[in-house]
Amino acid sequence: MDLFDNPAALVPIPIDDGALALMRQLPLPWPNAEVFARLLDETPWREESIVVYGKRHLQPRLTAWYGDASYTYSGLRLEPLPWTELLLLIRAAVESACGRRFNSVLLNRYRNGRDSMGMHSDDEPELGEEPVIASLSFGTTRGFVLRHKRNKHTLKLDLDDGSLLLMSGQLQRNWLHGINKSARPLGERINLTFRYIV
Numbered sequence: 001m002d003l004f005d006n007p008a009a010l011v012p013i014p015i016d017d018g019a020l021a022l023m024r025q026l027p028l029p030w031p032n033a034e035v036f037a038r039l040l041d042e043t044p045w046r047e048e049s050i051v052v053y054g055k056r057h058l059q060p061r062l063t064a065w066y067g068d069a070s071y072t073y074s075g076l077r078l079e080p081l082p083w084t085e086l087l088l089l090i091r092a093a094v095e096s097a098c099g100r101r102f103n104s105v106l107l108n109r110y111r112n113g114r115d116s117m118g119m120h121s122d123d124e125p126e127l128g129e130e131p132v133i134a135s136l137s138f139g140t141t142r143g144f145v146l147r148h149k150r151n152k153h154t155l156k157l158d159l160d161d162g163s164l165l166l167m168s169g170q171l172q173r174n175w176l177h178g179i180n181k182s183a184r185p186l187g188e189r190i191n192l193t194f195r196y197i198v
């Protein structure tokens, strides 16, 4: 068995102008399905609106924000909820897998194939020069799309139940990422993006 057979190995994904690594299955104290069910049930999910070109829209997904400090995301000022016991245990697993600390997490819930996230970079100043973002997925597999800001190269990754994607280095500066809508009927997915806010 080599390194690449180990589902808990953080495997680098070759990419220009940034750093990406994927772990197929983050080791957690409970089965993925149990974590998913608890997150679904315990989270005070909100349907936030967002202003795009002066027009208010509902975001096509549900969100919740936890952490130590408030944060501005896509022009939205978010006051964090206090960490729960479950999220602290998940954070500990993510931190030990990545060897990095995180002081906030954004939860995204994609209810079906029509929920999505537009192409964006997580490059707010409070994330620092080279943001480190750990993205943990549960439930239905969705396609994660990366598009280079200048040469428009694209890369698609399937983010499966239990997988952990680590974005770092110059990735946010040079690439956009998002989750496309799907024409197929899809089940629910929950994604947690752990961040460090300076």
Ligand SMILES: O=C(O)CCC(=O)C(=O)O
Pocket (backbone or CB within 6 Å): 106, 108, 117, 122, 135, 144, 159, 177, 178, 179, 191, 193
């Ligand atoms: O759901 C995902 O995999 C992406 C989430 C994301 O990009 C974000 O929260 O900024």
Ligand SMILES: [Fe+2]
Pocket (backbone or CB within 6 Å): 120, 121, 122, 177, 193
């Ligand atoms: Fe993002």
